[in-house]
Amino acid sequence: METTGKKKLQIALYWGAACGGCDVAVLDTNEFILDVAAIADIRMWPIATDGKYKDIEAMEDGELDLVLFNGAVRNSENEHVAKLLRRKARVMVAFGSCAHIGGIPGLANQVTKEEIFDRAYLNNPSIEPGNRTVPLPESHVEAGALEIPTAYKRVYKLDDIVPIDYYVPGCPPLPAQIKGVLLAVATGQLPARGSVVGAGHRTVCDDCRRTRHERKIKKFYRPWQIIQDPETCLLEQGIVCAGSATRSGCGVRCPNSNMPCRGCYGPAPNVKDQGAKIVSAVASIIDSKDPAEIDRILEDVPDIMGYAYRFGLPASMLQRRI
Amino acid sequence: MRSIRIDPITRLEGHGKIEIFLDDDGGVSDCYFQIPELRGFERFVVGRPIEELPRIVTRICGVCPASHHMASAKAVDGCFGGELPPLARKLREMYYQAHYIHSHIAHFYALAAPDFVCGPDCDPATRNILGVVQKVGLEIGGQVIKARAMAQDIQTILGGRSTHVVWCIPGGVSKGLTKEELERIRPMADQLYDFTLFSLKLFKDVVLANPAYVDLILNGPYTLDVHNMGLVDENNAPNFYDGKVRVVDYEGNEICKYAPEEYHHHVAEHVEPWTYLKFPYLKQRGWKGFVEGIDTSLYCATPLARLNVADRMATPRAQEAFEEMFQVLGAKPCRALLAQHWARLVEMVQNAETLKGFVEDPEITGPGYRVVPQRITGEGVGIVEAMRGTLTHHYTCDEKGICTSANLIVGTTNNNAPIQMVTKKVAQALIRPGQEVTEPVLNMVEMAFRAFDPCYSCATHTLPGQMPLEAVVHQGGRVVKTLRKNLG
Numbered sequence: 001m002e003t004t005g006k007k008k009l010q011i012a013l014y015w016g017a018a019c020g021g022c023d024v025a026v027l028d029t030n031e032f033i034l035d036v037a038a039i040a041d042i043r044m045w046p047i048a049t050d051g052k053y054k055d056i057e058a059m060e061d062g063e064l065d066l067v068l069f070n071g072a073v074r075n076s077e078n079e080h081v082a083k084l085l086r087r088k089a090r091v092m093v094a095f096g097s098c099a100h101i102g103g104i105p106g107l108a109n110q111v112t113k114e115e116i117f118d119r120a121y122l123n124n125p126s127i128e129p130g131n132r133t134v135p136l137p138e139s140h141v142e143a144g145a146l147e148i149p150t151a152y153k154r155v156y157k158l159d160d161i162v163p164i165d166y167y168v169p170g171c172p173p174l175p176a177q178i179k180g181v182l183l184a185v186a187t188g189q190l191p192a193r194g195s196v197v198g199a200g201h202r203t204v205c206d207d208c209r210r211t212r213h214e215r216k217i218k219k220f221y222r223p224w225q226i227i228q229d230p231e232t233c234l235l236e237q238g239i240v241c242a243g244s245a246t247r248s249g250c251g252v253r254c255p256n257s258n259m260p261c262r263g264c265y266g267p268a269p270n271v272k273d274q275g276a277k278i279v280s281a282v283a284s285i286i287d288s289k290d291p292a293e294i295d296r297i298l299e300d301v302p303d304i305m306g307y308a309y310r311f312g313l314p315a316s317m318l319q320r321r322i
Numbered sequence: 323m324r325s326i327r328i329d330p331i332t333r334l335e336g337h338g339k340i341e342i343f344l345d346d347d348g349g350v351s352d353c354y355f356q357i358p359e360l361r362g363f364e365r366f367v368v369g370r371p372i373e374e375l376p377r378i379v380t381r382i383c384g385v386c387p388a389s390h391h392m393a394s395a396k397a398v399d400g401c402f403g404g405e406l407p408p409l410a411r412k413l414r415e416m417y418y419q420a421h422y423i424h425s426h427i428a429h430f431y432a433l434a435a436p437d438f439v440c441g442p443d444c445d446p447a448t449r450n451i452l453g454v455v456q457k458v459g460l461e462i463g464g465q466v467i468k469a470r471a472m473a474q475d476i477q478t479i480l481g482g483r484s485t486h487v488v489w490c491i492p493g494g495v496s497k498g499l500t501k502e503e504l505e506r507i508r509p510m511a512d513q514l515y516d517f518t519l520f521s522l523k524l525f526k527d528v529v530l531a532n533p534a535y536v537d538l539i540l541n542g543p544y545t546l547d548v549h550n551m552g553l554v555d556e557n558n559a560p561n562f563y564d565g566k567v568r569v570v571d572y573e574g575n576e577i578c579k580y581a582p583e584e585y586h587h588h589v590a591e592h593v594e595p596w597t598y599l600k601f602p603y604l605k606q607r608g609w610k611g612f613v614e615g616i617d618t619s620l621y622c623a624t625p626l627a628r629l630n631v632a633d634r635m636a637t638p639r640a641q642e643a644f645e646e647m648f649q650v651l652g653a654k655p656c657r658a659l660l661a662q663h664w665a666r667l668v669e670m671v672q673n674a675e676t677l678k679g680f681v682e683d684p685e686i687t688g689p690g691y692r693v694v695p696q697r698i699t700g701e702g703v704g705i706v707e708a709m710r711g712t713l714t715h716h717y718t719c720d721e722k723g724i725c726t727s728a729n730l731i732v733g734t735t736n737n738n739a740p741i742q743m744v745t746k747k748v749a750q751a752l753i754r755p756g757q758e759v760t761e762p763v764l765n766m767v768e769m770a771f772r773a774f775d776p777c778y779s780c781a782t783h784t785l786p787g788q789m790p791l792e793a794v795v796h797q798g799g800r801v802v803k804t805l806r807k808n809l810g
Binding site: 017018019020021022023024025027028030031033034037074103104105107108110111113115116117118119120121124125126127128129131133134135136139141142143144146148151171172222223224225226227253254256257258259262264302303306310 | 343351354361362367368370371373374377378385387463468484486488489493590591597609692695714716729
């Protein structure tokens with residue numbers, strides 16, 4: 001990277017417990033990356049440049065104009081770096097579903113660490129016959145001691161750990177929205193702190209091209225069970241869809257591909273608990289007042305938690321298995 | 323006992339670290355490559371509708387989501403009795419070629435090229451994609467960015483999304499391809515084909531024309547006597563989407579060839595307490611430790627391994643490139659790990675030719691891309707070649723189609739033991755008693771595992787061609803020296 005100029009923006013991108021999809025989304029801005037390099041010094045971006053913790057530690061507090069942090073927090077290292085970057089950043093953004101609301105890795109909050117270890121190392125079809133070894137935070141080999149981090153018992157969203165200025169939803173966020181966020185910081189045109197940026201202000205349903213007829217249903221279907229009509233609302237065809245509870249801005253990519261929304265952009269404006277809203281949308285479309293019949297109809301909706309909190313379990317009122 | 327700790331290496335989930343132990347006179351006595359995280363996908367998908375898994379497991383990796391999506395979709399197909407219309411298979415395979423091209427471009431130009439285009443010992447501050455763009459010029463840099471963008475666009479046109487695709491569904495895919503969409507893809511497929519040939523030529527001009535690089539590839543410490551794994555079609559040509567897994571020893575003899583559902587007879591995973599990442603090995607040979615040699619149970623699953631197990635390529639221009647590569651390397655199977663980068667480009671030619679073939683297929687815009695499955699059989703194994711190695715998803719479900727178990731063996735995991743070994747080998751070759759451990763030496767150690775395009779927890783793609791490293795030399799329990807790289 002070039003040396004620090006007075007006028008250039010100082011930015012860092014970092015990933016916590018993430019998959020890399022948010023970084024690929026930044027790469028998907030294509031030529032824009034070269035423009036960013038022209039207006040900003042990218043002081044840290046593990047996928048593309050070489051800034052390191054030590055360099056960040058050496059900075060003055062507030063030296064970074066902007067930090068985009070993607071990924072959730074699930075171990076001590078994620079937490080340490082989140083706090084470090086928070087100290088150095090004037091503006092810190094929770095970037096993408098995992099940082100925003102916990103993301104799909106947050107589904108781990110429904111099971112215990114012990115269950116995860118048992119499945120990975122002791123009981124599965126391809127484990128070495130007779131294996132009883134599991135990884136340990138500290139182990140001793142002939143040459144000396146070896147350490148690995150201890151995983152936390154649950155997954156946290158970023159603002160459980162540090163205060164956050166802005167949220168960019170999406171799994172991953174759309175490249176066009178990423179450009180908008182970077183340009184807003186570059187020009188100083190930022191909304192009120194705590195706002196969601198780089199997304200819409202309606203629901204996915206509001207943006208969806210499918211027609212709603214306000215009709216109720218007697219039966220739910222799983223996506224593979226019917227060849228659905230591409231013009232009609234998926235929920236009205238009996239396919240559970242999170243569109244009515246989910247913030248717009250994604251481009252309705254999943255329903256446009258004939259697949260239901262699973263809620264990656266997080267709760268729509270004024271929705272307190274995305275999952276509760278999804279459950280109520282499912283309940284209110286049922287064409288019955290008879291509790292026994294309602295129960296029968298709902299048998300076709302297994303794992304309601306997995307539809308309601310696919311992306312947002314760590315951000316829900318429940319947060320984890322009770 | 324002194325040790326050098328390389329920490330952190332940039333990783334998607336937390337970080338990897340390398341612990342190098344030195345003996346009394348400063349030579350390397352031992353070396354450990356440690357992976358710090360486990361995410362638990364295999365456990366937290368249990369109890370969920372089985373058809374949701376292809377939409378969930380993409381989040382294992384944002385760089386190769388389609389590899390997980392496809393392997394998962396095939397495992398789910400198995401749970402429904404395996405019925406798949408021929409057109410659905412074609413469309414999936416077409417998508418997958420574009421996915422391969424996106425990933426291979428990203429790896430070659432952004433991760434590998436800095437070591438060769440800028441040089442392994444150039445200023446680390448410029449040894450990254452921006453340095454590559456500076457070196458080759460904005461015009462070529464722009465072409466690279468455009469080509470990767472086209473590969474992403476083709477996926478979006480076909481499946482609705484590139485990263486975290488949601489398109490595969492039991493019985494097919496959720497949307498077909500229209501004639502208008504096909505006409506948008508056609509010119510891009512042609513341009514990508516030209517770009518893959520251009521990349522091959524660039525590799526020859528920059529790398530093969532430099533005797534020092536050729537010497538490093540063929541005669542450096544970057545070799546390993548372990549076996550090779552890859553997916554092949556009925557002619558033993560590479561097929562990235564489907565086929566049988568073939569394992570060939572490094573002398574060229576077939577060890578086994580198995581169908582996906584037989585995987586657990588052939589591959590098992592060993593656990594060590596000092597890393598979260600397991601160590602796959604050939605089960606019938608047993609775990610023998612981190613050893614090389616003809617009797618070893620260890621193997622690589624990489625672009626070079628895939629070409630090593632193949633008798634031929636599936637497409638004509640790739641076949642020419644394949645023959646030329648092995649002729650120059652002077653041996654098949656080839657054990658020179660840095661030749662991975664070349665193998666990746668040969669594969670990319672086949673991807674582009676295969677993609678063009680699908681564009682020309684008169685049936686590709688047809689209507690029969692989905693059927694409604696009529697039975698649930700309860701178990702399936704899906705294997706694809708992820709860009710970083712053979713990827714296995716094995717699921718079971720109950721009579722209602724609810725997942726009861728999941729087991730995954732992920733691309734890079736296959737290479738965990740070889741990466742451990744070659745890191746140690748290169749460290750031992752380069753860190754000599756009485757000699758200074760310099761930044762270029764550390765980068766040469768990095769090049770060992772960078773050849774594998776490692777993707778821990780199936781993830782990492784450090785684009786700099788350079789992972790941030792810190793080496794701390796310990797002696798008698800205190801730090802005697804700190805060496806840092808990339809203080810930009």
